[in-house]
Amino acid sequence: MPKIVNADDRRELVADAVFEVIAERGLTQASLRTVAAQAGLALGSVRHYFDNQAELMEFAFRVNSERIHLRALDTLELLEQEELPAKRNDLLEKCAVVLEELLPLDEARRADAVVHMEFMLDARTNAGLLDAAQDDYRATGAVVGRVLLALMDSPLAVPGMVPVDEAERLIALLDGLSLRMVLQPAWAAPEQGRATLRRHLASLLMA
Amino acid sequence: MPKIVNADDRRELVADAVFEVIAERGLTQASLRTVAAQAGLALGSVRHYFDNQAELMEFAFRVNSERIHLRALDTLELLEQEELPAKRNDLLEKCAVVLEELLPLDEARRADAVVHMEFMLDARTNAGLLDAAQDDYRATGAVVGRVLLALMDSPLAVPGMVPVDEAERLIALLDGLSLRMVLQPAWAAPEQGRATLRRHLASLLMA
Known part of the structure; x- marks a missing residue:
């Protein structure tokens, strides 16, 4: 009986x-050859699923991006489906846990996050990653x-905030925190990242 | 008469x-060979100033970092030497122009900023760049x-702020803005970066 291999599983295994x-x-070291060796597969076997390195890279970037965002979306649904907490601290905590999924906290x-940052930077000069x-x-x-x-939506929110402006500021804050935590783990510890995110969210709520 | 070449000038030219x-x-393309070709120099001439690629990279990272920070320090001295503006908008503007030197606005x-980001990321796996x-x-x-x-120091500042906490938040914001402006220039325009920075500084001053 031939071994049954699920193509999607195999592609995810190669992405890992x-x-x-x-x-x-x-x-830069992620050639088809190095990746095959890391996965414990023959080069030909990897080529069966990916025609070339560019195709493998785009697939891996999309898997990475999806994993990060699906985690956040799971906790986001909890926030949206239940009634908004009436207490300031509960509301802050519920918003923070969603956004923390985007930070390298464990x-x-x-x-x-490391892989994500490498792909984002590579997309600057690699047209094959632009869409992803x-x-x-x-x-x-x-x-x-x-x-x-x-x-x-909460009556606790500071009045007069413009959503798109605050989104821009918050995305920059999250990107910057991720960058430092990835590049400089000795100085930028998870507790600091958590605390900075919470202080920022606190500044969007009335005291 | 032999051609007089200043070693420091030559090293800066190679860094450029x-x-x-x-x-x-x-x-990844910045080998001694590629860099020599780009500078219009013979490979041996570059080797006269840098023993190897690692030494060249550390030197170039330090030149890049110094250029960015010296620009900011020049405007910072203007801020520190003169009396603090008493008007909210003038104070905000004076702080913003210093920090804008750290953003890719022109x-x-x-x-x-592009070069800086590449060096920062490379330092993650390149021990030779860690000190820099x-x-x-x-x-x-x-x-x-x-x-x-x-x-x-200004009486306009929101009372009770903790300098180190606010520094962490502001550094993250600046890093995040730089990252997006470098990686995604079509979406993250200079005017947006400028406006986001000013909105953040405004939130540190009383209305």
Whole structure:
């Protein structure tokens, strides 16, 4: 009986090998050959699923982006489906946990964030990643926008805020926190990132 | 009479060639050979000033970091030497122009920011750049910290702010704005970056 291999599972397995190579050695080392070796597969077997390195990279970027955003969307649905907390601290906490899914606060999220940053930067000079990068920006914008709209729905929100302006500021804050936590883990610890995010959200609510 | 070549000038000229190669093709392409070709120099001539690629990269990172921070320090001295503006808008503007030196708001600053981002990310897996990266973080922290201390000296400042907390939030905001403006120039325009920075500073002053 032939071994049954699910094509989607195999492609995800190869994507995981891409992430491992990027995390340890950087994106430039993620050739089909290195990735195959990391996955414990023959080169021909990887070629069966991906015609070339560019196709593999775009797929891996999309898997990475989806993992990050799906995690945030899961907690976002909890925020949107239930009634908004009436207490300032509960509301702040509920918004914070959604946005924290976008920050490298533990090993799993840190691994995702490192890979994400490498792909984002590579997309600057790599036209093959541009579409995936735009989709990624949109996904982040959607999560942040929905959190802010929920927060602004509360009577606790500082009056007169413009959603798109606050989204821009919050996206910059999250990107900047991620960047420092990824690049400089000794100085930018998870507790600091958590605290800075909460202080920012607190500034959007009345004292 | 032999041609007189100033060693420091020559090293800066080579660094400029590094920046051009990085801006166009990414940091991974910045070999001694590519950089020599870009500078219009013989490979041996570049080797006269830099023993190897690692030494060239650290030098170029330090030149890049210094250019960015010296520009900010020049405007910062104007802020510190004169009396603090008594009008809210004047104070905001004076703080903003210092911090804007850290953002890619025109072609010169954009070129510096692109190169800066590539070096910062490379320092994650490149031990030879770690010291330069730490010095860079300190330099940014010093500029942002001094702007905040000046702002908090004003009776217009929101009372009760903690300088180190606000510095962390402001550094994240600036990093995040830079990142988006570098990676996604079509969506993140200079006017938006300027406006977001000013809105953030405005939130630190009383209405």
